[in-house]
Amino acid sequence: QQQVKQSPQSLIVQKGGISIINCAYENTAFDYFPWYQQFPGKGPALLIAIRPDVSEKKEGRFTISFNKSAKQFSLHIMDSQPGDSATYFCAARGGTSGSRLTFGEGTQLTVNP
């Protein structure tokens, strides 16, 4: 019940295209859903996050869509750029678990020029 399932495992997109990564969770106690971006040799960096009381959050080219009833959320990267090539992780945090994050398996995104 603590798992977060992420798909696809890898994604190849052309420059200017839309990248979509999906995540699903089971634990209804999760109350915070961040996305992290990781480049090789670096630690994950927070990209954007959402709480379950909103259905969408947009920051620049990055948008999270959240479907509470389906227990799913997704990351959309508009106008994808080669510099967006990285590994993306969705995560979830439970209400009483402190800062503990449960991560998805990760999606390796490649944006071709």
Added chain:
Amino acid sequence: KAGVTQTPRYLIKTRGQQVTLSCSPISGHRSVSWYQQTPGQGLQFLFEYFSETQRNKGNFPGRFSGRQFSNSRSEMNVSTLELGDSALYLCASNPSGANVLTFGAGSRLTVL
């Protein structure tokens, strides 16, 4: 503002040895968390410390331990190393009561 600093960045150990990894959080951050990252298991939570107290612990054997000092710096120790302990160990810090975790670059441990 300095980020989360982890040392050493790379290290090689042999089976049976022990290792200590260090993490200096962002100034003012009192919470430190540790995660293990491997290709097969992804990012797995190890433990969280706040004000020198372990607040949360993941599903790892007792060989994995940690502590936090009064200046919020944290160390984690792995004893009796196994080949499967080869991983990137990530430390993250966050301000009290905030959700945003800031990760360090990690310590890459290779066990031979």
